[in-house]
Amino acid sequence: MKNKIVISVLAALFVLGMAPLFAGGQQEGAAEGGQAAEQDVVVYNSYWSDPEPKRVEAELMEMFKEQNPGVKLIHSTVAHEDFKQAIRAYLTSSAPPDVLTWFAGNRARFFIDKGLIMDISDVWEEAGWNESYSKGFRAMSSVDDKQYFLPGNWYWWAVYYDTRVFDEYDIEIPKTWDELMAVCEKLKSNGVTPFTVGTKYRWTAAAWFDYLNMRVNGPEFHINLMLGKESYDDPRVLKVFNDYWGPMIDKGYFVESPASYAWAEAIPFMTNGDAAMYLMGDFIRDSYPKEDLEYLDFFRFPIIDPSVPVGEDAPTDGYFIPKNSQNPEMAKKLLKFFGSKEVQEYVAKELGRLVTNNKVDTSVYNENQLKGREIVNAADYVAQFYDRDTTPEMADKGMNGFMEFWQNTDQAEKILEKLEKSRQQLFEE
Amino acid sequence: MLNAKTRYKLIPYAFLGIPVTIYFIWIIGPMLYSFYLSFTKWDGLTAPEFIGTKNYQMLFQDEVFYISLFNNLEWIILFMTIPIALGLTLAMVLNRDIPGAKTFKASFFLPMVLSLVVCGLVWSWLYSPHSGLINEVLRRIGLGALATGWLSNPKVVMEAVITVAIWRQVGYVMVLYLAGLQSVDQNLLDAAEVDGASALQRFFNVLMPQLAPVTVIVIVISIIDSLRAFDLVSVMTRGGPYNQSSVLANFMYIEAFNNYRMGYGAAIAVIIFIISLLFIMFYLTRIAREETNA
Numbered sequence: 001m002k003n004k005i006v007i008s009v010l011a012a013l014f015v016l017g018m019a020p021l022f023a024g025g026q027q028e029g030a031a032e033g034g035q036a037a038e039q040d041v042v043v044y045n046s047y048w049s050d051p052e053p054k055r056v057e058a059e060l061m062e063m064f065k066e067q068n069p070g071v072k073l074i075h076s077t078v079a080h081e082d083f084k085q086a087i088r089a090y091l092t093s094s095a096p097p098d099v100l101t102w103f104a105g106n107r108a109r110f111f112i113d114k115g116l117i118m119d120i121s122d123v124w125e126e127a128g129w130n131e132s133y134s135k136g137f138r139a140m141s142s143v144d145d146k147q148y149f150l151p152g153n154w155y156w157w158a159v160y161y162d163t164r165v166f167d168e169y170d171i172e173i174p175k176t177w178d179e180l181m182a183v184c185e186k187l188k189s190n191g192v193t194p195f196t197v198g199t200k201y202r203w204t205a206a207a208w209f210d211y212l213n214m215r216v217n218g219p220e221f222h223i224n225l226m227l228g229k230e231s232y233d234d235p236r237v238l239k240v241f242n243d244y245w246g247p248m249i250d251k252g253y254f255v256e257s258p259a260s261y262a263w264a265e266a267i268p269f270m271t272n273g274d275a276a277m278y279l280m281g282d283f284i285r286d287s288y289p290k291e292d293l294e295y296l297d298f299f300r301f302p303i304i305d306p307s308v309p310v311g312e313d314a315p316t317d318g319y320f321i322p323k324n325s326q327n328p329e330m331a332k333k334l335l336k337f338f339g340s341k342e343v344q345e346y347v348a349k350e351l352g353r354l355v356t357n358n359k360v361d362t363s364v365y366n367e368n369q370l371k372g373r374e375i376v377n378a379a380d381y382v383a384q385f386y387d388r389d390t391t392p393e394m395a396d397k398g399m400n401g402f403m404e405f406w407q408n409t410d411q412a413e414k415i416l417e418k419l420e421k422s423r424q425q426l427f428e429e
Numbered sequence: 430m431l432n433a434k435t436r437y438k439l440i441p442y443a444f445l446g447i448p449v450t451i452y453f454i455w456i457i458g459p460m461l462y463s464f465y466l467s468f469t470k471w472d473g474l475t476a477p478e479f480i481g482t483k484n485y486q487m488l489f490q491d492e493v494f495y496i497s498l499f500n501n502l503e504w505i506i507l508f509m510t511i512p513i514a515l516g517l518t519l520a521m522v523l524n525r526d527i528p529g530a531k532t533f534k535a536s537f538f539l540p541m542v543l544s545l546v547v548c549g550l551v552w553s554w555l556y557s558p559h560s561g562l563i564n565e566v567l568r569r570i571g572l573g574a575l576a577t578g579w580l581s582n583p584k585v586v587m588e589a590v591i592t593v594a595i596w597r598q599v600g601y602v603m604v605l606y607l608a609g610l611q612s613v614d615q616n617l618l619d620a621a622e623v624d625g626a627s628a629l630q631r632f633f634n635v636l637m638p639q640l641a642p643v644t645v646i647v648i649v650i651s652i653i654d655s656l657r658a659f660d661l662v663s664v665m666t667r668g669g670p671y672n673q674s675s676v677l678a679n680f681m682y683i684e685a686f687n688n689y690r691m692g693y694g695a696a697i698a699v700i701i702f703i704i705s706l707l708f709i710m711f712y713l714t715r716i717a718r719e720e721t722n723a
Contacts, residue, residue, distance in 0.1 A: 085686045088473040114474050200581075202669065257558040257578025259670040269559075393688040404671035407583055418492070425487065 042330035043074045045090065045097040047083035052286040056350045063346075064337050071330055081201075084392075091116045096322040098331035101152075104140050104316035105384040106226075106391075108149050111320075117148045118321040118328065120335065127336050132359045136382075140316065150339050153353040154316040155282040156372040157207060157385075158298035165192060165276040177215075177244075177304040184253045187276050195248075196275035198266030199258040199406065202399035206386035207279050209402055210313050212240045215304040219311030219381035226389035228427035232398075232419035241405060241412035244304070249409050259403060281315065282372055285352055298368075300375045309380035315388060316356070397422040460702075466695035473691050484696035493672045494697070497680040500587050501704075504594070504676065505655040511595050513647055516602025517640075523603070524610045534607070538600035545597070549664030552593045556580050556665075580666050583673035590661050590674055598654070602647050609643035645716065652708050656701065677701050 048057045054077060061075050078086060083101075090096045091111060102108055111117050124130055124147040130138065133151070141149035166173075169190055174180040184194035199205045214222045217236045224230045225237070248254065255269050264287040269275035271292045278284065279301065288296050303310070319338055321331045337343055344355040348364045354373055365373065376382060387395035401419045405412055467484055469477035488494050519537055523530045540548065555562045556579035564576035579589040613636060621635045637644075659678035662668060668675035668683060675683075677697060685694025 088689065092474060111474075116474065200669065201667075257581040259581030260556070260558045260578040393690060396683065396688050400669075400671045403669060407670060 040070050040330065041072045041074065042099065042327050042334050043097040044099045044334060045076050045078055045083070046101040047078055047080045048101065049077050049079045049083075050283070050286055053351060056347060059350070060338075060343060060346065063343070064334065067337070068333065071333070073334075091322050091324075094324055095326050096324050098325045098327045099319055099321055099334050101317060102149075102320055103384065103388050104149060104151050104318050105388055107384075107388050108141075108318075108320065109143065110391075112143050112148045116323050118323050118325060118331075119146050119148060120150070120321060120332065121147045123147075123150075123332050123335055123339075127339055129339055129357075132341075132357050134356075134358060137316075137356050141318070149318055149320050150335055151316045151318040151356045152338055153318075153344075153347055153351070153355045154314050155353050156376050157211075157279070157281050157301070157313040158372065158375060159277050159301055160270075160280050160284055160296060160298045161277040162270050162273075162292070163295045163297050165273060173299045174302050175299075177302050180302045184248070184251070188252065192273070193255050193269065193275040194253045195277050195279065196255045196266045196269040197258045197278065198261030198263045199403060200260065200262045200265075202403055203385075203387055204258075204263050204266075204280070205402040205406060206395070206399050207281075207313065208245060209240070209398075210383065210386050211279065211301045212244050212304075213237065214311035214381075214383065215301065215308065216240050216244060218308040219383060220309070222311060223381070223383060223389060226383075226386070228390070228394070228423055232416045232423055237416055238412055241409075241416070245405070246409040246412060249406060258406070281313075282352065282368075285368075298372070310378065311381040311383055312376050312379040313385050314376045314379075314382045315385045318356075391426060393426045394423060397426070463695045463698050463702075466692055467699045469692045469695075471691040472689045477692065480692070484693050487693065488696050488700070493675055493680055496672050497668075497675045497677045500674065500676050501656065501658070503587060504591055504658050505652055507588075507591050508594060508598065508655045509648055509651045512598040512602045512651065513644070515595075515599045516647075517606050519599065519603040520606035520610060524607060534603070537603055540597040541601045543597070545660035546664050548593055548597055549661045552596075553580065553665050556589060580674075581670055583670055586666060586670065586674040590665055593661055593665070594654075594658065598651070605643055605647055606640065609640045613639045645712070645719075649712050652712075653705070656705050656708070677704075
């Protein structure tokens, strides 16, 4: 009797274990059976995993399904960090997802050069994007005048501040470095920490390096440093650390123990009045408490040297089709959908990002978006962001260097020597 | 075909064949492949390129490698001593028939039920410098000077992470010793007492030798767990700030899957393998010797 039960349990487990295999087989069989069924599938993986973007994207997916009732859309959202690690596995597999989200610029270029991204010049042609997208975005998506990428939306970086704190201490928006330092001093003397920052995942510190280096040494030097053409032990880099960044940390202009917080965990310091400002991308709005949003405003990172051209960080996110895509026709359809005026307008309105299609009327933008756009339009050079402009390996070493500096502001020289060693190793490889 | 006797002899091998084949395909094969990868430069996309021992040369000059190695050693030492001391003490106390012993046993064992990721997350909140329970309590009882960013202060971050691992391990060690105490011969202890042995003498000379097999198991488990340490570091700090809480497994993971230096990652994996092998060989030979002695 006992044996019988054991056997039937084992049998049941065995059958259950096999079930997915049979189900898989059936699915494939069905796909092979009808031509139409095989074509009408499109697999889309995205990294829009924060609550707000996720909501908007879910709505977009519904829109696509309504417009294309015959198409089976398989959409999954993968958290940002995991997505970055998974993408190489996607791209080298024989049946990758058909459409993927990714970062414009160097990060996409890396895969294009390896021949892993599909040439979509025909989509650009058919959709009329060659006319409706600005030259800058077209250049960003092209290699040898062939298009591989669709820039979808972008956002700006700026110094965000809480208007309540600025009003309370009667503070004017600082336009120059001296003014910013005066503001910091005033806040500090009133017991308010000037800047909040959460550096647990390090990139928030990289934003500080980006801006200080661009403002002090100019965007051209900065981008060459990112490309490995300038060295980290250059006295110009040291100046950024010892003359600007270090003194700010030493004077206590940043909240204590920033490395304990993820970027969004540092927001409460602002909303409860302990800190006043945050150097952040506009996605801060997605995580800022709803009831405090009306007090959140921003200004351009102050100018340090007026003789230096102005560079801004404005990362662009977009889409591409992997070379091995099994459903290229449907993938192109989805891409056209993402690049369409209609969808772009929706994203601009719902998510507050800036979009890339020129056909989108600027009237869809709210005051914030127009102001952010103005900051970027006024810039002489637009960078993507530290970990997008340089290689992933170098970004890892660099950001660790920034974190080490944060704890040991007197060690800049030693830290930069170390980074220079990494640069030589990584760019020579 | 075959006579019954040969068949009888062969059957075990036929059965063994299946797991051994699987073992070779899934364990030994990939292991050898990792050895090969450690001599290559591979970004996960293009074909691996053979570069000889360059990965190892770089590794032995890499500061992070030594930080990680040192942290692993610290982990092993703390992880062997503290949980054994606390676990054994708890087991001794709770082995008596004190009221509520069962409840205490259960509650000390409870952390073991949680996954390491959950422990890491919960403790990250406890450690939070601004509003975490630990700093809050320190401030309330007038020890505010001790409050710090437990996971961002490079001086204490490693110990803060190891504390979580220890907190989880103590209950487990306690249960192992409780089981061991069941097989202790009470007559020997009583006899020693009658002979006038002091409590300390009874503990070290009568009780501990009887618990030796449990202690060996606990030590082996502790060492293996220390070398595998990854989850807590990954969840709580990712090795930060600036690698001060990095351990070898985390270092390998970051290099291979974050920085896409698969060859370099494989070289780190090989080093971890060699270190583990040293410990495992040492204990296996020890156990073998003890078994032949007994």
